Amino acid sequence: MSQDKPLLTVEHLTMRFGGLVANNDVSFVARAGEITALIGPNGAGKTTLFNCVTGFYTPTVGRLTLRHPDGTEHLLERMPGYRIAQQAGVARTFQNIRLFSGMSVLENLIVAQHNKLMRASGFAIAGLLGLPTYRAAEKQALDLAKYWLDRVKLTDFADWEAGNLPYGAQRRLEIARAMCTEPVLLCLDEPAAGLNPRESADLAEILTFIRDACNPNGRQTGVLLIEHDMSVVMRISDHVVVLDYGRKISDGDPEHVKNDPAVIRAYLGEDEDAALPTAAAAGSKGA
Ligand SMILES: Nc1ncnc2c1ncn2[C@@H]1O[C@H](COP(=O)(O)OP(=O)(O)OP(=O)(O)O)[C@@H](O)[C@H]1O
Numbered sequence: 001m002s003q004d005k006p007l008l009t010v011e012h013l014t015m016r017f018g019g020l021v022a023n024n025d026v027s028f029v030a031r032a033g034e035i036t037a038l039i040g041p042n043g044a045g046k047t048t049l050f051n052c053v054t055g056f057y058t059p060t061v062g063r064l065t066l067r068h069p070d071g072t073e074h075l076l077e078r079m080p081g082y083r084i085a086q087q088a089g090v091a092r093t094f095q096n097i098r099l100f101s102g103m104s105v106l107e108n109l110i111v112a113q114h115n116k117l118m119r120a121s122g123f124a125i126a127g128l129l130g131l132p133t134y135r136a137a138e139k140q141a142l143d144l145a146k147y148w149l150d151r152v153k154l155t156d157f158a159d160w161e162a163g164n165l166p167y168g169a170q171r172r173l174e175i176a177r178a179m180c181t182e183p184v185l186l187c188l189d190e191p192a193a194g195l196n197p198r199e200s201a202d203l204a205e206i207l208t209f210i211r212d213a214c215n216p217n218g219r220q221t222g223v224l225l226i227e228h229d230m231s232v233v234m235r236i237s238d239h240v241v242v243l244d245y246g247r248k249i250s251d252g253d254p255e256h257v258k259n260d261p262a263v264i265r266a267y268l269g270e271d272e273d274a275a276l277p278t279a280a281a282a283g284s285k286g287a
Pocket residue numbers: 017020021022040041042043044045046047048049283
């Protein structure tokens with residue numbers, strides 16, 4: 001169930017790289033308890049926008065406000081990336097998988113909770129002394145890791161080296177790892193890339209679970225999703241924002257966006273009779 005005030009408000013975001021305008025005056029909102037998809041042909045500016053939200057880039061112009069359920073507001077464009085992750089509660093995954101491939105699956109989920117454990121250990125002292133506060137935090141971290149292992153169907157692989165998992169399982173582990181940071185906003189950059197239809201269906205199920213049921217701590221998570229696979233986008237998104245050449249060209253529910261002539265033109269050129277999903281899945285004009 002979404003709340004009245006948006007979780008993320010993007011206002012007049014512009015990101016320039018020299019003369020190239022990757023995002024051009026983009027505004028939209030994303031809500032908690034909803035999946036907001038960001039789509040558009042290759043080079044439309046989707047990843048650049050993610051990089052602004054997660055602090056990898058500082059926008060040239062614009063405001064990015066993340067509002068927590070308790071009303072606290074974080075102005076992301078003014079925060080460094082590590083504070084966006086730790087304090088604002090934004091987690092992300094990348095187009096190319098970035099797991100700790102030499103660690104076990106379970107260890108990947110424990111390491112994701114490093115900050116929480118360090119705080120509980122009084123930055124090592126309580127941990128070294130084995131104090132109850134630290135032991136309790138350690139158990140909580142393990143419980144959370146097991147919870148998400150179960151949700152992404154990787155419990156039987158807990159001891160495997162992450163790098164040895166099949167590709168689809170690595171994608172699911174990345175999402176579990178991000179969820180172990182208990183984010184309010186989860187940003188996923190092409191999570192269905194390279195997945196077969198069965199794995200895409202599993203992914204869709206995980207993402208709708210994250211949207212609907214949220215964390216064991218009771219906090220709802222909003223999902224911001226970049227995805228070229230239109231079968232996934234149209235099936236699970238509550239809200240779709242379309243970019244083309246850095247500008248927002250459409251914004252609404254999947255049905256609205258699918259039938260928007262501006263979107264059809266952006267993906268297909270002038271042939272508005274062709275169906276969006278097939279061509280959009282290729283991710284680019286003329287692809
Ligand atoms: N660091 C950078 N320096 C210069 N140009 C960049 C930089 N990052 C992105 N761009 C350019 O900005 C534009 C938007 O790129 P971006 O990666 O955001 O698009 P995208 O919609 O995510 O594309 P794709 O679907 O292919 O991942 C492109 O023209 C790209 O070349």
